[in-house]
Amino acid sequence: MSSVSSTVADLRGNTHRGTVGALDTVDSALDRAKAVDAGRDGLNIFVALDQGHVRTDADACDAFRSHAEPAPLLGVPVAIKDNLATLRDPTTCGSRILAGYVSPYEATVIRRLREAGAVPFGKTNMDEFAMGSSTEHSAYGPTRNPVAPDRVPGGSSGGSAAAVAAGIVPVALGSETGGSVRQPAAFCGIVGVKPTYGRVSRFGLVAFASSLDQVGVFGASVDDAARTMEVISGRDPLDSTTADVPVAAYSGAGGRSIRGLVVGRPTEYFPDSLDPRIRARCDAALEKLREQGAEIRDVSLPHTELAIPVYYIVAPAEASSNLARFDGVRYGLRVQGQDLRGMYEATRSRGFGDEVIRRIMIGTYVLSAGYYDAYYRKAQQVRNLIAADFASVFAGGVDVLFTPTTPTPAFAIGAISDPYEMYLSDIFTVTANLAGVPAMSQPIGRVDGLPVGGQFIAPHFGEATMFAFAYALERALGQEAHT
Amino acid sequence: MSASDVETLMRDWEMVVGLEVHVQLKTRTKAFCSCSTEYGAAPNTNVCPVCLALPGALPALNARAVELATRAALALGCEVHPQSVFARKNYFYPDLPKGYQISQFDQPLATGGQVEIGRNADGSPINVGVTRVHMEEDAGKSVHDRFPGATAIDLNRAGVPLIEIVSEPDMRSAREAGAYLRVLKQILEYMAVSDVSMEEGSLRVDANVSARRRGETKLGTKTEVKNMNSFSGVERALEMEFVRQVDVLEAGGHIDQQTMLWDGAAGQVRPSRSKEGSHDYRYFPEPDLPPLLLEKAWIERMRHDLPELPATRRGRFAEEYSLGDYDVDVLTADPQLADYYESVARASGDPKSSANWVMGEVLAQLRATGGDIGTFRVRPHDLAELLRLVRDGVVSHTAAKQIFARMVASGDPPAQIAEREGLVKVNDDAQLQGWLDDVITEMPTEAERFRAGERKLQGVLVGAVMKKSKGRADPRRLAQLLAERFGT
Numbered sequence: 001m002s003s004v005s006s007t008v009a010d011l012r013g014n015t016h017r018g019t020v021g022a023l024d025t026v027d028s029a030l031d032r033a034k035a036v037d038a039g040r041d042g043l044n045i046f047v048a049l050d051q052g053h054v055r056t057d058a059d060a061c062d063a064f065r066s067h068a069e070p071a072p073l074l075g076v077p078v079a080i081k082d083n084l085a086t087l088r089d090p091t092t093c094g095s096r097i098l099a100g101y102v103s104p105y106e107a108t109v110i111r112r113l114r115e116a117g118a119v120p121f122g123k124t125n126m127d128e129f130a131m132g133s134s135t136e137h138s139a140y141g142p143t144r145n146p147v148a149p150d151r152v153p154g155g156s157s158g159g160s161a162a163a164v165a166a167g168i169v170p171v172a173l174g175s176e177t178g179g180s181v182r183q184p185a186a187f188c189g190i191v192g193v194k195p196t197y198g199r200v201s202r203f204g205l206v207a208f209a210s211s212l213d214q215v216g217v218f219g220a221s222v223d224d225a226a227r228t229m230e231v232i233s234g235r236d237p238l239d240s241t242t243a244d245v246p247v248a249a250y251s252g253a254g255g256r257s258i259r260g261l262v263v264g265r266p267t268e269y270f271p272d273s274l275d276p277r278i279r280a281r282c283d284a285a286l287e288k289l290r291e292q293g294a295e296i297r298d299v300s301l302p303h304t305e306l307a308i309p310v311y312y313i314v315a316p317a318e319a320s321s322n323l324a325r326f327d328g329v330r331y332g333l334r335v336q337g338q339d340l341r342g343m344y345e346a347t348r349s350r351g352f353g354d355e356v357i358r359r360i361m362i363g364t365y366v367l368s369a370g371y372y373d374a375y376y377r378k379a380q381q382v383r384n385l386i387a388a389d390f391a392s393v394f395a396g397g398v399d400v401l402f403t404p405t406t407p408t409p410a411f412a413i414g415a416i417s418d419p420y421e422m423y424l425s426d427i428f429t430v431t432a433n434l435a436g437v438p439a440m441s442q443p444i445g446r447v448d449g450l451p452v453g454g455q456f457i458a459p460h461f462g463e464a465t466m467f468a469f470a471y472a473l474e475r476a477l478g479q480e481a482h483t
Numbered sequence: 484m485s486a487s488d489v490e491t492l493m494r495d496w497e498m499v500v501g502l503e504v505h506v507q508l509k510t511r512t513k514a515f516c517s518c519s520t521e522y523g524a525a526p527n528t529n530v531c532p533v534c535l536a537l538p539g540a541l542p543a544l545n546a547r548a549v550e551l552a553t554r555a556a557l558a559l560g561c562e563v564h565p566q567s568v569f570a571r572k573n574y575f576y577p578d579l580p581k582g583y584q585i586s587q588f589d590q591p592l593a594t595g596g597q598v599e600i601g602r603n604a605d606g607s608p609i610n611v612g613v614t615r616v617h618m619e620e621d622a623g624k625s626v627h628d629r630f631p632g633a634t635a636i637d638l639n640r641a642g643v644p645l646i647e648i649v650s651e652p653d654m655r656s657a658r659e660a661g662a663y664l665r666v667l668k669q670i671l672e673y674m675a676v677s678d679v680s681m682e683e684g685s686l687r688v689d690a691n692v693s694a695r696r697r698g699e700t701k702l703g704t705k706t707e708v709k710n711m712n713s714f715s716g717v718e719r720a721l722e723m724e725f726v727r728q729v730d731v732l733e734a735g736g737h738i739d740q741q742t743m744l745w746d747g748a749a750g751q752v753r754p755s756r757s758k759e760g761s762h763d764y765r766y767f768p769e770p771d772l773p774p775l776l777l778e779k780a781w782i783e784r785m786r787h788d789l790p791e792l793p794a795t796r797r798g799r800f801a802e803e804y805s806l807g808d809y810d811v812d813v814l815t816a817d818p819q820l821a822d823y824y825e826s827v828a829r830a831s832g833d834p835k836s837s838a839n840w841v842m843g844e845v846l847a848q849l850r851a852t853g854g855d856i857g858t859f860r861v862r863p864h865d866l867a868e869l870l871r872l873v874r875d876g877v878v879s880h881t882a883a884k885q886i887f888a889r890m891v892a893s894g895d896p897p898a899q900i901a902e903r904e905g906l907v908k909v910n911d912d913a914q915l916q917g918w919l920d921d922v923i924t925e926m927p928t929e930a931e932r933f934r935a936g937e938r939k940l941q942g943v944l945v946g947a948v949m950k951k952s953k954g955r956a957d958p959r960r961l962a963q964l965l966a967e968r969f970g971t
Contacts, residue, residue, distance in 0.1 A: 324582020
């Protein structure tokens, strides 16, 4: 029995019945990881994968076997992005500054996975501190796209996306600040979910931009992602920004019809410059939704073009503050200097990579006295306008929006060196983070053999409706989604 | 530089002072995590992922800290806002684990208060405005003298809840600044929000001071004076800094906006080497904490449940217990002492004697032992019982003092001590007559002179009996018996 072809639902049932052991499952996954990950041409997915840790956790699953009802993720191995605090494997955020750092506590989402019977399965590569869109900006080197190894898997959660796409695990956790789950999901041809801001606890997620960050989920299928989302969602007293909103049965949304529901097609996400082949894939997906009884309606989100500039003020500003704790005083890298200031400078310039330093500089600048009003305050005002665009469309009777996830398929490793060009790969995803609304990407076909992602965006806490559409589209596309 | 020199300068120059007071709130746990706030624990033992700023940790606001901050703000006459916003104050320092302090900036908890610090000669109040009260967290401590050549960091204090109370520049002398601080401390003690101890650092004062010529309406350039560790230190530091500024101004110089450090041992202020004034703290709203929303009804309930303020209590003590100004001031100086007095007065039904006993025996005892009224062995109902024993003639005043001493030592109730020690007043005539017989036998001359009409000898004879009875004889009955016996 291999985990490669197993869904979350199958693993759960089989583990509960005892037809498959959690240990067997993780051993297969470990074998698969060993086969694809290591060496010069390996995918370089895992920055930590300790057989002993994984097998110990798998052993712990046996305790759940006696329960009458199978635990929701019983025996399911879940790969974890390296910016989520775990107890035994290091948590390094793909950065030299945290090399070897092991957290003495674990993230709320990891605890919830464990309590649901899942097995945390290693730590996955990422752009340093989640700053990037390609998983090339990691102290551990780039991760390759399992579908096309000369291509990037997207980022910043590229390692987690690749772990699922390579068939090692059925689900993985990532994190989003501007599209870091949806964009790699699109590039790797899998499902990626960014929940509503406040839906999932950030406690134990190493902060990049606190007002935008959310933990997200990758799944080989919509159902895999939905089942995992159900487990990690919900209020956490340790994260004051989580909402006390009941968690709906997302996996139950599979039975819901979308007949009579309205899909908005925001014209700003289908510019003339959009790759016609991607546009064609989106149109085909919309046609499937229409066939399912949904109404397709053109709508406008007029402030969309301001999203990238707003994002690149708000996110670096918060990052410049969030990353101040990496100062060489208490943990992580310390490089001695002449004096205190010298130690700070040596530690931080040696510990952080170029992209991280660039964003800290931008963030420090936009928060400085005399610039705050012109940049940060103004950006927050525009951010409100972007959120209002969504609110007004949803208030007008639109149930979900459908857009391409990215303007292009996965690009070649090393192809984009201009930071601004890289930033533009998030152009269709940052809006949902700025507005705090849930969004997800799923495969809707291929272009030149490379996966194309389609994105649903729903109102705040509208995950159940969003999943209903995702299930419906997945069903309607069938194998077309991967061809 | 003497006080009279300052007074001379103040004929031509005016001192303008505003104070920033940081007060640690008396919560069991820290502002944003559940670590203990206990003072004096071994270094770095009251710490957790949150207050150590480990990667991924997030703050969760302590509701008790909000209550105490609100109570303090209301007691200072502030308007408490239904919405306030936490902000990050960013700067690098080894004892600031996150690299920013969670504070409040442009939307503080409360604004617009006022406290009365005394009266002018014409009876009008001297008021000091309270600009704002905001919540924030404390930093850790940098220990520079523990390890040679290195600085040690103790993060036990990191994350302890603080309020910062910012005054208007309303004080015009060091004495007024001292009065403001004493009134503030008393109010905060009455509100039971803080230990308000400058020695333990639960109250810290930074002073902004400037000088201007009398008649000038524009404020001069101010300096910030730090590092004072007592109220009198604040007063002395303000005077020294004022004198320094006036010297500079009189010589035609100008004042640099800078931070001055008070050196209490040398009695001097000197410029701080760090460029505190040039910091750009890059404040922005704390994204990890939603705005602090307080319902109006909750604020009103807090206002309603506010403990009695010192001024109210002073007025009530004067009125209810007919106490003079001096007694009121002594008895209300400390809320626990006031509570103690009030319990004794109510239980004994004798406010005047209660005041005498509390201000006399009780305070003398506490002063002698350095004890605290909160843990004083003699509880109010026992002291009231003793007062009743005196009033009812069960024990004499002299015996009462002996009983009190034993109550201090043992904590036993007074009646039990009186019984055990044989200190109950004797008014049994047979016993009294016996003692009298002995005294007349022993002092025949004095007895004869008394019989002959030398009245002043009554005291001598009664005193002799009292001594013989070890204070137990009832002096009033004794005087009657003496009169009967000698037919006077």
